[in-house]
Amino acid sequence: MTCSIDGERYWERIVLRHYEDEFEFVVRLFSLGSDALDTAALNQIRDHFNSAQYPRFAYEGVAGRGVFGTTYRVRETLPGPGGAGGQGETTRWLAVKRAAEKEKEALRNEVRWLKELRGSEHIVHFVASRDDGEKEEKEKEKQGPVARLVWKLSSLRVSNNKNNNRGNKNVKEALKGLEGPVLVMEYLANGDLGQMYYRTVKYDLVVPNRVLWSILLCLVRACIAMAYPGKADKNAEPCREEIPSDGTPPSNIEHGDLHMGNIMIGDFARPSSEGEHGLVPVLKLIDFGMAKESKDAVQENLFSISKVLINLIARKVVPTGLGTPATGYKGYRTWATEILPPQTDDNPFSSFDYKYATLDPELRDLIARCLAQDPGKRPGLAEMLREVQAAAAAAADKSATARDEDVMETDDAIHAFLQRALYDAEDDTSENEVTRKDPFGDIGGYDF
Structure with missing residues (x-):
């Protein structure tokens, strides 16, 4: 029950409908055009993490898509003691989250709280973040106490924490050149x-x-x-x-x-x-x-x-x-x-x-x-x-x-x-409409 566009597979949540005493989410499968999927943003993420500039990273696809933005799955190869390609080399997967144009403040808010909650076993692990609006906010810092408070709450400085962190400094470096705000978290493969x-x-x-x-x-x-x-x-x-x-x-x-x-x-x-x-x-x-x-x-x-x-x-x-x-x-x-x-x-x-x-x-x-x-x-x-x-x-x-x-x-x-x-893998279906009931919100991991 997925769609495919340019090799990308993802859920498309459409509408919440009310029937008597129940709420029902209706998931429809479409051939979506470029107006439904921000192909420019997708291509930017894909090209960025597949570039020769960052050889230890590889773009793998869309992890989740919601009303407010999209999350992408990226693979990182961590070199062992002998260096890249040597013995002890390990792999981890990351979730890279980008906000829709009008929803950047929600992502800034999320980064703020994930930094506050770092180190907790039952909160998704914060890895890194970047906001190309930081310079502008730092200028605001000079304008007075109110502006300084705004900058303090919204700036997205990258974490130096070392939770599963051998490569977090490299993740920080690999975000350079991406239009922000962007958030990187651990990728949780078992769904929601x-x-x-x-x-x-x-x-x-x-x-x-x-x-x-x-x-x-x-x-x-x-x-x-x-x-x-x-x-x-x-x-x-x-x-x-x-x-x-x-x-x-x-x-x-x-x-x-x-x-x-x-x-x-x-x-x-x-x-x-x-x-x-x-x-x-x-x-x-x-x-x-x-x-x-x-x-x-x-x-x-x-x-x-x-x-x-x-x-x-x-x-x-x-x-x-x-x-x-x-x-x-x-x-x-x-x-x-x-x-x-x-x-x-x-x-x-x-x-x-x-x-x-x-x-x-x-x-x-x-x-x-x-x-x-x-x-x-x-x-x-x-x-x-x-x-x-x-x-x-x-x-x-x-x-x-x-x-x-x-x-x-x-x-x-x-x-x-x-x-x-x-x-268990889900059976493929040829149905045009599949109903999934969810008590509170969109079903699909890493959505906004």
Whole structure:
């Protein structure tokens, strides 16, 4: 389900339509002309990274395309101790992001926040950036305190951090000559969470509880990264996010666009049997173009990840938030009605004929609390981390002695689910229109 123009293959997201109580994304396949794809920008990126001037880089194609710009995939060859072409030579892939002409400020905003969040395991890794408007902004710096503040917030100076960084200085040099702003990040090849969501719908796959707990734990840690930025050593490998024990108050960073299309799927832990990402790969947030500071940032980020979870569980869009009905449950009202057991006159919450009978009751109750109508009833960041960590560990322990009815929670069952939902190649289709449902935004990695 891709298009091809000049050898480039990519998704084209078209329109969000509303049908009764559901939102639906419609993906159409077109033969797009030059007016739909900025071929001049594509050719510039391709020619730049394929030039003899930068022999260690190679352009590989379009990684994602959204309303606000395009991201390209570039391969970098890192020489070993013996030099280029010698023993120990390694390869890494990079995502190079360019903004559409009228959306440059969104990319500047994203670079600002990715620099702030460097060193976090569950945020896409910032590699480098360049903005050919820097000279102009530096001139503004001389004009007074307001202009200096503007320059401080928007200038895109390149990082010297050394996270997976043997070649980052060379990436910095390789951006010379490109019209900015341009952002370089790690490339995450396993797609986004929206792709997994789409496949669970298409193939009628129930997401195992252990996968749901693992996803939720990654997203909670991403919320911690936003609440406590700058705590990691920028010159070290990315570290796991923890809540400081010294009583440091959380920051006010709100992602602003936290949906499945902006949650990318990374790799497994190494060795694969250890760590939080030994069975289910790590998830990382991308696209901070709409990030901002707000007094309710932590609460908004947690509410957003809870909406992601309930849609994964239900495998459909579940209306939540103001203007949608709430249900009384265990002493409070919640927008998690969809995953609650049905109510009867004799038993307010009966488990009979419950369509989510395989859902872990602890996860159901936690999501119900997270989607409570009254924000005061929702768990805070520390409580979320504590409960999700404990539940994820308990679910893994229970899987070792899984009964027949819990067979979907075994390691083998998890591997089979991920193979189908993430790694199997999609069948080619001749259909002119394919519908993909996504709760919050465009499906496709590295979009704006």
